[in-house]
Amino acid sequence: MNSNVAYFPKQASSFAANVDNLYFFLIGVSVFFTILIGALVIYFIFRYRRRSDAERPKPVHGNIPLEITWTVIPLILVMIMFFWGAIIFYKQYRPPADAMEILVTGKQWMWKLQHPSGRSEINMLHVPLGRPVKLTMTSEDVIHSFYIPAFRTKSDVVPGKYTTLWFTATELGEHHLFCAEYCGGEHSLMKGWVRVIPAEEYDLWAEGVDADMAALTPVEAGKRLFTEQGCYACHNPESGALGPNIEGVYGSMVKLADGTEVLADEAYIRESILYPQNRVVAGYMPVMPTYRGLLNETQLMQVIAYIKSVGVEE
């Protein structure tokens, strides 16, 4: 068992506290009625337990004032729930005019994101602290759902349609990003992180400066890119994985779909990342997207360094 047990999600967006307050109200109402009904049942069972088989309780046919009471009180309570919930939803549904727009494409099984500066990323969304952000989203294949629990927000991502989602992040750090709509095969690997950084740092980041990568070794940086860019979703050790496993690949002879063999050296790995359709490994479909423009030369070398580090024969 690991030590980081969670009981309640972080509140990391401007919506979170509002949603939680309503949630606590609902819990309050539920606990009240559960205790009321539970206590009545237990009391009645004890108080009116059968003491003799000859008991013939007096029949009660009903009581209209009581029926009206327990119709009207729940009705008032649920109408409070309805309006409170609808108001929150109304706010979540309408992004402010000045929100920064980020484009999101979902596909089996990764998230592709593009920022207004032109910078793109996969399975990792950098957002500025305290600035409203609007996501305009669509899917290339099946229905996905963009879900950030710490922000208490989610929207389906539907092929052939554009859906939007907006939020203002209020907590620095990394928050889970999940696909919440079942989308087949590796649905549970279609996940990533939303990294909230100070607004000034975001402006630099958007222009290509990675403040937080500076202290890492090439292998560490490459490993992080490998996860962030969604490579692991396909290149994992499972036999059903869409792409070949990278472990032990570097330096080995790889069988290609056309029957030839090639030595998996830096040049071949680089080609496979930038021009994935050129020389596909035997037994796999040519489905990998190109990473041209997504990784700069430094990042490419870091990813290759990571693949080398798990591929060296001991």
Place this chain on the structure above:
Amino acid sequence: MSESTTSHYLNARKTVASWLFTVDHKRIGMLYLGSIIIYFLLGGVAALLFRVELMTPDPNFMESDTYNRLFTMHGVTMIFFFLIPSIPAVLGNFLLPIMLGARDLAFPRINLASWYVFTLGGLLTLGAIIFGGVDTGWTFYTPYSSTYANSNVILAALGIFISGFSSIMTGLNFIVTIHKMRAPGLTWFRLPLFVWAHYATSIIIVLGTPVVAITILLVAIERIFQVGIFDPQLGGDPVLFQHLFWFYSHPAVYIMILPGMGVVSEVIACFSRKRIFGYEVVAMSSLAIAILGFFVWGHHMFVSSQSMYAGMIFSILTFLVAIPSAIKVFNWISTLYGGSIRLDTPMLYAIGFIGLFLVGGLTGLFLGTMGVNVHVHDTYFVVAHFHYVMVGGMVMAFFGGLHFWWPKMTGKMFPEIPARITAVIIFIGFNLTFFPQFIAGYLGMPRRYHVYAEEFQIWHVLSTGGATVLGLGYVMMAAYLLYSLFLGAKASSNPWKAAGLEWKTTSPPPTENFVVPPVVTQEAYAYETEDVYQDDADQKGTTHG
């Protein structure tokens, strides 16, 4: 006369053919019981396998494709082949004519045909599961199911399409029987609430099932002929599928729960020896649920790209449908007041039902609340909620009804003490399985995840532990019920001292149900009259109302 020579529906004829070609509603009810136990077992084993897999965040002994097939198998078998037929096709089939004082259902041959259709649909779906499986989830969302899934979607869909017709046949049969075959004197407001609940259920079945049948057929047509209906690449609309699917599948929730509410009304009345408080209100609330239930389907789609204003309408209607359910609970509690209460096994399940259905219903309010729904939609919170309604509600009610009418159906008593202990174990195991899922869900644990983030692990471990306890409870129940079949004490005609025409005939009833057709002279649940407490059908061989 001695019991052993009495002829009843079970021993009237003994050949296999006499079962396979029977048109006796009681035998058909027992055929359904045998069938749904098989599906319950399959669905349960699938659940146990993936619950063990989910003990750790990373994959253990299965791949994602296997995991996806297992939860689909669990959902499809449990919903279409266990929950939907459970109470109506087993208890309803067996009891409805007897409760009405009738010889059989209105259309006995259609009743038999319904079981064959159900079996054919079930075999096709089982075939789909055995020969490679289905990985779409029981919801078959498009365009995944219609274009992308690489599994036996068409075969499974065909099986569900066909089995839908067995529901329709049963529903039609019930409606006609309740209208036309009530015993003399059995007016509408003298009907047991079990009958009212089945009437409401049958209306939903007849109106709703054709829609899901057509929808599933459209998925198959798109898959086979590439006709653009749901897939946007062919010019279709994927969200259209969700509207059509939930138009049936939300009312289907009431197909699953209303008969359970009927069972609970019978059991509570018997074990507190009182007429159900507010009988007419409880009866009408079933109809209100059946009607309102058709106008709330969009609450499954608040984040699906459905218009915000449509969402608001669905949300307010959802809150309205909660009211009749609340009314039922308050009336049941009031029935206990001033009663003469005994906690025999059926009553333990009925009380358990009230508690678990209460939690299921209240958490349904969370989901109907749009602002909260956005966060918990498609998480374990939803999974926990609907298991509280369907397992905590429907399955508890089914077990309550099975124990209540077991002496009537089999002629044998089950051992009471093991049965009570089992009921408590199932209640504890159930809560341990599903309560942690509310917490995991609000934390953000998405449903249908094979691999998950570490911080959710503790809740999964608790849940798997609970599932083990729950499974143990099921095994214990199977053991003592089987024991009772062979070695149980002989049941008298009215072992619980219950009101209702079914207790006025022998256990098990004769093939024709009543030697002398009954005449009804009083309201249901007349526990104040001595007539109810008679246990003399065996001696007199006659009946009276």
